[in-house]
Amino acid sequence: MKEKLFIKDVKLMLKVEEYIKKLFAQAKCSGIDVQQTPLGTRITIYTLYPGLVIGVGGENLRQLQQDLEEKFGIKNPQINVERIANPMLDPLIVAQLIASAIERGINHRRVARYYLQRVMEAGAQGCEIVISGKLGSEKARRERFREGFVAKSGEQVGVLYGFAEAQTKPGTIGVKVYISPKPEKLVKFELGQKGEVKSEGENP
Template structure:
């Protein structure tokens, strides 16, 4: 198989897996997956808001999920690890789902967008951008953008440091798409310089310790005298 087709096949399989996990774990607050090949098989780390719903009673749900990953997606000996997201407000996929649920309950787009921006920034994010597109006001499709703070939108920082999330809200006028991008706090940005503060004053020695002072005697300089030379 050519290299190009191999990468295309792997990309399609990854999209299918991502879609499957979003549908199956939507109630658990799905926040993303990390897949790595290890010596004993494939390590699958799933980030969710409520891990108990993924594990299930006596581990029944996670066993079924492991079997699906192996049979439907061909993962070799998958080892599933469920990790709880400490701050769901800083996860793009989770907040996108929250916005979709709020819109489906009938709340206005402007109210939901502004409220979510305050919630995300209140959790400590450096920046956030929310874009809601579709038939949100009248019959014509339009987009509304809500943003605050600093957000990398190009290059490697935008791909690796920003948490991106997408969701769909099914409203009476039609389908509405939601995109959320969140810049977490304290992320190292290229070109950002931090200057450490210089400590002043002498450090105190611990009690009970004696510091010996070594005196250095300066040697006399050669060739310097009163002009007399000895043979």
């Protein structure tokens, strides 16, 4: 019974996340976090543009709160909105930005190379962008843009993934973004001859 209830809750939250992302598509939402509290359900929305989610005087949040209660049966939803700290290291945000640029008619190669550079400048270890669809021709094709190190299939531990679609006149164009963050720098400590602690790379 508990397992069925858990599955039901997960499906509900996926529907809520999809609804919020579509509702605030212009705000470039990366995801939501849901926590149950004694006062109700706390929902945190991570977005590139918090103002578009909040609305004038919090109007959008009040409407969203009403929608969550009426359409999804979530009682007393408490909604928080947080700006994404480093959007260029969030593959979903990057994919959405690329898709939006393509929809505005900007050349896909120019857009991909621009964001590839932005991601690397933000501190990524590597980035791969895959754009597929009718890219200026009648036949659908796929183009890859890559810089730095991104683990291959089967080795993608720690590789972040995001996907978005651009709706253009020739058809739908898919945008996949893979980002490999830089691993945290490990510092090795050892004892010197006199018992002092030295870190790796420190002068003797």
